[in-house]
Amino acid sequence: MGVYETKLRTLYVMRILAENTDQDHILNATDICKLLEQQYQIHADRRTIYGEIEALRMFGVDIIQQKGKASGYYIGERSFEFPELKLLVDSVQSSKFITEKKSRELIFKLEKLCSTFQAEQLAKQVTILNRLKTENEEIYYSVDKIHSAIYNNKKIQFQYAEWTPKKELRFRKNGMFYKISPWVLTWDDEKYYLIAFDDVAGKVKHYRVDKMKHLDICEEDREGQKQFEKFDPSELTKKTFGMYGGMEIGVKLLCQNSLAGVILDRFGKDVWMRTVDENQFIVHVNVVVSPQFFGWITGIGAHMKIVEPMEVREAYRKYLETILEGYRV
Template sequence: MPKGTNQKLKLYYLAKILLEQTDDEHGLTMPDILEELDRYEVSADRKSIYTDIEALNDIGLDVVGEKSGKYFVYHIGSRRFELAELKLLVDAIGSFKFITEKKSNALIKKLTTLASTYEATQLERQLAVQGRVKTMNESIYYTVDEIHSAISENKKISFKYMTWDTEKKLVPRKAEPYVISPWRLTWNDENYYLIAFDSESGKIKHYRVDKMDKIEILDERREGKEHFKAFDLAAYTNRAFGMFGGEGTMVTLTVKDEMVGVIIDRFGKNITIKPSKKKGWSDARVEVAVSDQFFGWIFGLGTSVKISAPASVVKAYKTEINNLLEFYK
C-alpha cells in the first residue's frame, strides 16, 4: 500500500478523529476510520489501526471497541472532562459578571473542543451570554495575571481604581494611583476581588478587580504579612456584606425558626443558635460589618428577622429606617 504524505502523523490524526467524532452515543467502524484517515492523506490497514488503538490506550486515551452488527464500533469512553462537567463550566463562565461577553464566548468555544462534535452542539446551545450584565473591562485577564505575579514575587502594585460617572464612562476615583500590597484574590457575590494591605491606613482592604486599570508591579516589597498570618478569608467575606468594608461586630439576630436556614446559608454552620424567649423564634450570634449593606440585607428579610443586640446596632438601624421614612415624605 502506498504511503500517504502525512504518514508520520497517523497516530495523532487517529486520536484527533476519535476525540472529535466519537463519544458514548456515536462510534466509528474500521472502514469509517480508514476513510477519515484518508481525508488527512494517511493510508493504513486494519492491522496497523488495531496496533495504534492499543498504543492510544497505553498512553491514556480510553478507546473502547464494541461489537455492533458485523462490525466493531470504536469510540472514546471516559474523557478528561465529562459532558456534565463541561456544561457546569459553560454555565459558570456565562454567569461570571467579571468576564466580558466577548471573553466568555471565546472561553466557551475553547471548552467545546474538549468534547466530541456531537456533544459540542449541546454546549453551544447553552451559549446564551448575550444580554447578561457583564463587565466591560477586556483587560481583566491580564490584571488577574499581574496580581498573581505580584503575589508570587512578593511585590506591591499600583493601579487606577475606576468608577462610573454620569456620562456612563469609567473614570479614576482619584488622580494619584492606589499603592497597596496584594495578598489574596477571592470571588464574592458575582464579582472578583483583590484582598490587600493598605500601608497608609494600616488596614486590610478589598478592591473589585474589574475596576482596576493600568496595574503595575512595583519594586517595593509587600507589607502587612503579620495581618494575614491568621487571616480567615471565609470569615472576612461573610462579615463584609457586598464586599464593603467595616469593623467586625458581634450581633444577635432574633429570627423565626423557619428562617434559620437563611442565616446558616449566609454565615455557615459554626455560628451559635439558641432558642429565643419568644416561642417559635431563635437567637443567632453572628459577626458582621455593620454597614448600609448589612442593614439593607436585614430590611429585605422583613419581619422574619430582628436585630436584638447590641443596643448601638439596634439604634443605628432604627435611625436608618427613620432617615428613609423622612426621605420619602
C-alpha cells in the same frame, strides 16, 4: 510512508477519535480509515488502525471498544466529563466580569474538550446576549497580573475608578496611582475583589478588580504578612456585606424559623443557634456593621430583628429614619 508520516498518523487517529466519538457515537476501524483518507490524505488499512489504537492505549488514552452488532471504538474518560463542561459553560456565560467577547472565546475552547456532538449540545445552551456583562476587557488580564504578583510576593500599582451618572468611569484621587500589597482574590456577589494591605494606611482594604485600570506589578516586595498569617477569606465573606469595610461586632438576631436556611447559607453550619419558642430562634453572628448589612436586614423584613448590642440597634433605627425622611411629603 516515512517516519514522520507514521507518527502523524497516530496523532490523527487520536484526533479523529477525540472529535468524532463519545459513548453515544462510535467508529470502527473502517470508519477511521475513511476519515484518515478524507481529512488528512493518509491511506491505512484496518490492521494498521488496530495497532494505532493499541499504541494510544499504551500512551494513556482511554479508548473503549464496544463489541457486538454495532462494534467500534470511542473515547471514554476525558480531562473533563460532559456534565463538568456544562457547569463551566454556565459559569462563564453568567460571570459578569468576563466580557461577551471573552466569554465566547472561552466557551469555544471548552467545546474543544469534548466530541463535536457534545459541543453542539454545549452551543445550544449558550445564551450570552442580553446578559449583564462588563465591557472592561482589561479585567481579564488584571486578574492574571494580580495572581502573578501574589505568587512572586510583589506589590502592584493601579488607578482606581468609579462610575459617574453619565455612565463614565472616572479616576479617583485625580488619577493618582494606588500602590498596595495584594494577598487574596475573592469572589462575592458576582464580583471579583482584591483583599490587600495598604502599608500607608496600615490596614487591610478591599478593591473591586473591575474598577482597576492600568495595573502593573512593582519591584517592591509585599507587606502585611502578619495581618494575613491567619487570614480566612471564607470567614471574611460571611461577616461582610458587599465587601464594604466597617467595625466587626458580635450581633444577636431574633429570627423566624423560616429563616434558618437563610442564616445557614450566609454564615455556615458552625453558627450558634438557639430555639426561643416554636416560631423563633436566636442566632449569634460576627458581622461587619455597615449600610450594606443594614440593607440585608431590611430586605428580610419583620421576620428578623437585631436584639443586641443596643448601639447596633440604635444605628439601624437611625438608618431607617434617614431613609424614611427622604419619603416624607
